[in-house]
Amino acid sequence: MNTVLHKSNTRGNANHGWLDSHHTFSFAHYYDPTRMHFGALRVLNDDAVAPGKGFGTHPHDNMEIISIPLHGDLEHKDSMGNTAVIRQNDVQIMSAGTGIYHSEYNKNSDKPVKFLQIWVFPKEKNIQPRYEQKTYLPEDRVNKLQVVVAPTDSPESIRINQDAWFSLGNLKKGFQTEYAFHKKGTGVYAxxxxxSVTIQGQRLERRDGFGIWNTENLSIVADEDAEILLMEVPMN
Structure with a gap:
């Protein structure tokens, strides 16, 4: 088994006033050659956008981009004609493929929007761009790992162009479970x-990241009430 630990206070930080972003992996002006990616997981940004502010129209291609709002409302517009607001308990994915333009703004004028911006290298390049979002009820993941992103079409999850699975869990203090890997050659970034939780004997606090690979399952214990995101991605 191999592991890598990224404590929350070791992340890169860029505070632009309208945007306060913490980078788990190298991004923009934050560069650490030891933290370029975890397998196919390229970007994990923990963003807070000021009221009424946001990212103007900009391009992407050949990347799987997942947005998970944690607080507030995020307005999305793109060159495929999609206009949507994503909120807490929503998960959104864009397969940028051959290329798209999009913008993201804080829909609220009175509070920041906080969300995770996650990029995953695609399995297949130059596909037709696509967009999908879905709302997941928090009560459906109490003491359960709820799969929200998967590589196949399913009414339960949104589809990603990669052999990747994302799971959310709201775990009560003392709850214990095991996570079984979906495929050989993948790793999980928690x-x-x-x-606070303990995974494979490693205690993790709020906004800590922990990558594990070369094993088949993980033990998870909630040391206190906790919310976690598990991202299983190919390591090659």
């Missing part, structure tokens, strides 16, 4: 949204 990110603690709130609370």
């Amino acid at each position: 990110f603690v949204l709130e609370g």
